Amino acid sequence: MRRIFSTNGGGFSSRRSSRQRHPLLGHLMALLAGALTTLTFAPFDLWLLGPLTLAAFLATLQGAGAGRTALRGWLFGVGLFGSGASWVYVSIHTYGNASGVLAAALTLLFIATMALFMLVPALLYRIATPSRLDPLAFAAAWTLGEAFRSWAFTGFPWLFLGSAHVSSPLAPLAPLGGVYLLSFAVALSAGLLYRLIVHHRLWLLAPLAALWALPPLLPTLWATPGGTPVSVALVQGDLPQETKWSDEGRRNAVNTYFRLTRERAADSQLVIWPETALPMLEQQALPYLARVQSTLPADTTLITGIMQRDADGTFYNAVTTLGDQRDEYRKEHLVPFGEYLPLEGLLGPLLDIFNIPMGSVGAGPPDQPPLYANGLELGVAICYEIVYPDLVRQRALNASVLLTVSNDTWFGRSIGPLQHMQMAQLRALENNRYLLRATNNGVTAIVAPDGRITGSIERFEPGVLTGNVQAMTGLTPFTRTGSAPTLGASALLLAAAAVARLRRRQRFGSTL
Structure with a gap:
């Protein structure tokens, strides 16, 4: 040695x-x-x-x-x-x-x-x-x-x-x-x-x-639980990315998420769908989402990842709530080369030559407030945002629970989603907050404030994860500073x- x-x-x-x-x-x-x-x-x-x-x-x-x-x-x-x-x-x-x-x-x-x-x-x-x-x-x-x-x-x-x-x-x-x-x-x-x-x-x-x-x-644990437990259901559709945005893929997404929600999630106070669960713009998805919400109990809130488009044509990767109160969060920290193109004037023509598709998504404003649902303040991080410790710490300052939605289908069967999950666990531990993680094909999980996974759905299979979370009060030293x-x-x-x-x-x- x-x-x-x-x-x-x-x-x-x-x-x-x-x-x-x-x-x-x-x-x-x-x-x-x-x-x-x-x-x-x-x-x-x-x-x-x-x-x-x-x-x-x-x-x-x-x-x-x-x-x-x-x-x-x-x-x-x-x-x-x-x-x-x-x-x-x-x-x-x-x-x-x-x-x-x-x-x-x-x-x-x-x-x-x-x-x-x-x-x-x-x-x-x-x-x-x-x-x-x-x-x-x-x-x-x-x-x-x-x-x-x-x-x-x-x-x-x-x-x-x-x-x-x-x-x-x-x-x-x-x-x-x-x-x-x-x-x-x-x-x-x-x-x-x-x-x-x-x-x-x-x-x-x-x-x-x-x-x-x-x-x-x-x-x-530096934070303490407060309030009554809230029942949650995280829905994982496991839809193939290759056909997701086709007409058939859209129909499959609507049918899959509606069926799983109706059969296994309807009794929960929070029902959470993952990032871009329905492969369509919010304007197109609202009639379907309203129909699902109408089948849920009056005190149940449906939360889903969705793509939005403003009147000026700018697209946003967002999370929105349906129910008594409509709230939304727009992804602030975008993925370079995935959601926007750095140095577009220089690199754009090169990508055109190689026929590489490239998304163009706008960034949400900084310091967005948490989403409010069923007595919880949800600090949101969409997909890649969860790996940034100080960004999530800013969300936790005003939130009693952390929420992240993701589409790890892009990683395939690699080790990437498991690394992603591990970093999400650390965000829960750093801030002593329950963390709800809804993904398209895994790992969908509920993480306790000490970083332990209390329940999860296996990768590459559809399912619904149910459990209870509580609002946490008090801040860890890391959350404060x-x-x-x-x-x-x-x-x-x-x-x-x-x-x-x-x-x-x-x-x-x-x-x-």
Whole structure:
């Protein structure tokens, strides 16, 4: 084990001659570490592997120059996104109607581009090492790198280290500081583990053990239930995406959702259909929805995802309620290349050449109020929005329950929907809110405020999930403050490590 982690800028040995002869071993180690990190997430859930793979990656950065550090950060990203986001090919080829060759090329381009984000934590760590704060500097650099990835170019907060720990001993950290605090803890564990193995610092066993032993002593629930339980029914139609928007697909959707609602959901106070459950505009769907609502008890509210179009022709991906009170939410954070085209003037003609279809959807306004139904304030996130911790945290500030609707049909039978579900669980835990998740073909689930799934429908089968939820009152520390404290502390730690490195360089005249 010690020889595995004792690479210092090149191969598996710390000797300079070995580094010069075998730099490819370090490159391969970074690539493999990234690929194995995917096993920490759903559906594999080998969360304990995270500190090990990250410690292996950290080993490849020791003594490396800026160029080699950047390359190994990129290779780690290629391994991570190549294995963990391979579902992109399914979305482009199977449902984006691109040829296999073009889909493969675009997927490789996506992986190579996303891997560039891993240069950020690698290079941030380099400017702050070596110093006595090395493990903390690595954790801070990693956390800030994830934050940058969640923001730059609209963000891609997928495969964050902390997302794998919704059920690990670190889970109670989520209500304190969210996914970034979890990622910080995992990266810090990797830094301590590396120094423990390579430098024989046995005293590091104490902080490493404390890092994993103390969180279970913290409270998981900071909010408390209020009011009476509300019965809910989540309807999953499992309709094929390929024919969904055809005339036959529309008829099938209407018949399927009407039948499932009438037979198995009519006794619930809330009936929830998924994103774009009926493949038609709201103006076309309203007569059908009104007919369904008329068959439900007077105190039952039907909620559905629907496409809307304004008078000016702008389309919106929305959620609307039917019943005594009509409310709506329009998706605010859109998916680039899925719902809108970035750099349309530059990329539009290129997509026309390759005959790649592209949606064009407008963004809803910021700070939309929750939906009100049956005494609940529902904070809504449509599909991809649920992966943004601070966006969902803003919804939770004024909501007693979280609601997300999604169409994960685009992922096919890949691991993507299971990763998506895991991130939704973490949003429930971060904010201590029940979370209702209705999807077209899975995973449809009810998540408790502690992140546990209390009920779900298997993927790729129609069904109705019934259960009870309660409004939650009170806010977690994360809901109150968001990610700012964790990111601010990370920035200060990184700055302190950089200053310590500079002082060491001035004192010893090092060529660090």
